[in-house]
Amino acid sequence: MDEDYQYQQQQQYPHRHNQEQHYYSPPTEETIDQFDENGQKVGTTTSYTTSSYHYSSSTYERKSEDDNDAPHPQDTDSDFFLHVNPKLQNKPPPSYDLSNCQGRKRALLIGINYFGSPNQLNGCINDVHNIKGFLLQRFGFKEEDMVILTDDQEEARFRPTKANIYSAMKWLVHDAQADDSFFFHYSGHGGSLDDVSGDEDDGNDETIYPVDFEDYEGDSGQILDDELHDHLVKPLPKGCRLTAIFDSCHSGTVLDLPYVYSTKGTIKQQNLFKDAGMGLLSAGLAYASGDRDGALSSILSLGKQLYESRNTEEENREKNSSVADVVMFSGCKDDQTSADAQEAGKSTGAMSYAFITTLRQNPNQSYQELLNNVRDILRDKYAQRPQFSCSHPLDVICGYVIQPTPSKTTTTLDGPSPAPTAPPSPRHHLAKRELQQTLSLYQDCRLPSATLADRDDYSQGFTGIVLMIIGLYLAVFGYRFFRPTMGIVGFVLFASMTWIGLTNNEPAFGYPHTEIVYICVSIGLGLVGAAIFMFVFSLALYLVGATAGIFLAVFILSWKESLVIQVEVARICFIVGLGVVLAFAVYLLECYIIIFSTSFLGVYLFFMGLDFFAHTGFVNAWRLIFDGNPNHYNAYIIGIPTYVMMAFVIALFLASMGWQYYWNVMKLKRRFGVHVVEAKE
DSSP states (O other), rough: HHHHHHHHHHHHGGGSSSSSSOOOOOSEEEEEEETTSOOOOEEEEEEEEEOOEEEEOOOOOOOOTTTTTTTTTOOOOOOOOOOOOOOGGSSSOSSSOOOOOSOOOOEEEEOOOTTTTTOOOSSSSHHHHHHHHHHHSSSOOOOGGGHHHHHHSSSGGGSSOOOHHHHHHHHHHHHTTTTTTEEEEESOOOEEEEEESSSSSEEEEEOOOOOTTTGGGGGTTEEEEHHHHHHHTTTTOOEEEEEEESSSSOTTTTTOEEEETTTOOOOOOOOOOHHHHHHHHHHHHHHHHHHHHHHHHHHHHHHHHHHHHHHHHHHHHHHHHOOSEEEEEESSSSOOOOOOOEEEEEEEEEEHHHHHHHHHHHHHHHHHHHHHHHHHHHHTTTTOOOOESSOOOOSSSSSBHHHHHOHHHHHETTTTEOOOOOOGOOOGGGOGGGGGTOOOTTTOOOOOOOHOOSSSSSHHHHHHHHHHHHHHHHHHHHHHHHHHHHHHHHHEEEEEEEEHHHHHHHOOOTOOHHHHHHHHHHHHHHHHHHHHHOHHHHHHHHHHHHHHHHHHHHHHHTTTTOOOOOSSHHHHHHHHHHHHHHHHHHHHHHHHHHHHHHHHHHHHHHHHHHHHHOOTTTHHHHHHHHOTTTTOOOOOOHHHHHHHHHHHHHHHHHHHHHHHHIIIIIIOOOOHEEEEHHHOO
């Protein structure tokens, strides 16, 4: 069986196995002596032994139904790990069982400082000792059930080489059974390589670096996320718990778990707006440079990317889902680095320090609270954003799931415990509306949209005033004055796109994370766009129609709380498509489409600005559609005030369009268009 396994691994990763690898032979049991630090024999224990390596593990005798002995003692009543009904997902994952964690406990802790290397770290071995003490004190693990691999140990079998890590991972999951509880911690260097198997959304495989990675040819000394998943996740049966902590760079999805959660308790999806924006920008630049074939190629490539990204995400979720109960906290996103820090005068990994600190302060936390609190500790000092992922859907929002019986229990690292009598921190009460059918929510979970919009009174008020002034101008005078209208539309388009870019991509480390920064940067680039549109009017005129088409698409989509088009790819196609249609319509019906565009843009922008003061939720449709940042939560809840705003948009749009047509075309005989301007000049 093990020879077949090794052969499969070599076939799957041929470039990773060009040197001799040490895998387990079928494990056999032997009794070995144990000695204390002074060399005195203190007893014997049973060990699994391979041809080259062996690790001590006390055996745990599973109790039969007739056995009256108590189960393995538990040391915590934390609601640390909470789960949700899999029916919440569009496509249910493989059937899984939650572990009650009353079986065997094992831990594999790896810390690598890379002594003598130009990239030496200082805190990784300290991380291992800190995690070890934490597991012993708080979660009922025993020292004889742990394997420690650090590069300060003299004994070869306990050094974190690639072969030893493989062997230790196999020891960790060997003979895993339901209700076992395993813990894996890695602190060291992490990296990323080009994905050769096509199973990564971002095109990169995440990796970890054994201490001897330089002894291998090329990149083959690194351990890929695919291999970590194969060794740590796939062998686990139903009902077996694995908790993994990775304190390393580029570790966001290093275990390839299919469900990654945001701080708002929602499953992260690929940010298709970001991809679409980059693709359209590339197409626009190609067209502006005269490369029409390149522009067409960019658009076709974008469509293929959007289609394949959806398929890849669904395929990976199905492929990497597990019947086991696996959760992982990682130190940063896939495109970030994790800090080697100094805390309390000692070197440590920032993630490991924050993880232990927040659980010591409050052991009774949900997943969401733990993720948020870890991030809060790191926020002021470090750019990294810890991530949370799992092998199946979880309830990370409200703390417990609906149970068929009145007694509610939660599953912790060490077993079930009573449900908490008090709700979690109020800042984590928000939930998406579709969860309300399945979860037991606390009262007032459905907050009015105004609560979500009031983040900064000054910045919101300033934005509202600017939008109302721009809207009034376009609705009343948009057709009358050519260059000012071009400039204002350029300002709106560039400022909007800048806001979307800033919102969907967190600023670089050092930027203050406040809305006033977003507003100032958006205004600055908006002014650049205004200057371009005022003087390059031959192209900008068509973008007036395109901009109006984008805003019209948003208005149409916003007539349902879940949006008229719920499939994200289809929604993007609708928004871009309507913009292209109106841009082309400008070419055919210049003055009439300009009247239509300036009237609708003006009225829509006016009511967007008004909603920053009225707080009806009208503006939240824009947030919901264009804010794809998984760390943000935007609720769009339609009430009577929202419908009133939308009705006024339609009424005043018709009035504005009638006024501008009557006064400018019929009375003043004013023509507005690129052909007219060129004729005059």
